[in-house]
Amino acid sequence: xxxxxxxxxxxxxxxxxxxxxxxxxxxxxxxxxxxxxxxxxxxxxxxxxxxxxxxxxxxxxxxxxxxxxxxxxxxxxxxxxxxxxxxxxxxxxxxxxxxxxxxxxxxxxxxxxxxxxxxxxxxxxxxxxxxxxxxxxxxxxxxxxxxxxxxxxxxxxxxxxxxxxxxxxxxxxxxxxxxxxxxxxxxxxxxx
Numbered sequence: 001x002x003x004x005x006x007x008x009x010x011x012x013x014x015x016x017x018x019x020x021x022x023x024x025x026x027x028x029x030x031x032x033x034x035x036x037x038x039x040x041x042x043x044x045x046x047x048x049x050x051x052x053x054x055x056x057x058x059x060x061x062x063x064x065x066x067x068x069x070x071x072x073x074x075x076x077x078x079x080x081x082x083x084x085x086x087x088x089x090x091x092x093x094x095x096x097x098x099x100x101x102x103x104x105x106x107x108x109x110x111x112x113x114x115x116x117x118x119x120x121x122x123x124x125x126x127x128x129x130x131x132x133x134x135x136x137x138x139x140x141x142x143x144x145x146x147x148x149x150x151x152x153x154x155x156x157x158x159x160x161x162x163x164x165x166x167x168x169x170x171x172x173x174x175x176x177x178x179x180x181x182x183x184x185x186x187x188x189x190x191x192x
Contacts, residue, residue: 001046004033004134004142013143025150032145036138039178041191042067044138048130051075058113058122062106067191068129069102075126077104081116086124102129141185148179 007026011017037043046052047068056064058079074097078086089095095112098105104125106112116122134142148154177183 001043002033003029004036004044005029005139005146009139010143010146014147025146028146028149032142032149035145036142036186039186040189042069042130042189044130044189045132045134046130047128048072048132049128051126051128053124053126055121056112056123056125057119058116059111059119062109062111063098063101064104064112064123064125065192066102066104066125066127066129068127069191070129070131071097071099071102072128072130074104075128076124077126078124079113079116080122080124081113083117083121135189137185138189141182144179145182148182153179 007022007029010025010029052068054064054067074091077089077091077095079089080086089112091097092107094107095104096107097103104127113119113122178186
């Protein structure tokens, strides 16, 4: 859905003044945004103004920690005992919203739907959450990720005529890790 950084932001960040590579930059920005969302298991901005629906195993949990945080509002919480028909719960009677921990909690300190089948779909929460704007530290990490792919820093070595440059960061990370500065920020925003 939404890009975490704009083309103009990346061009300003890297002091790029021409538009000859805009198409390829947009592809990298889109891929880097999706990589960040996948790694962190959340979208950050896509559900700030639009409801997101998330399903939970109501047999096990009396607190449902939501994926798109910070939590803005809860639209509806519903339970199903057969995996097909859902009954809406009443806020303040059946559940309460815990904004401190971005969670929906059972009023009874017991699982929402003990004995429901299928358990993994027994509670449905519709809510709005995330950020209105991408946090600045996350934005820098995504901008750095775009540059990482634009400059092909992920390759173990580059040849320039007779000269070869070894990418030590690639070798130290085994080639499978994100750069440490980017990973550090993504870890702070990763959903549980």
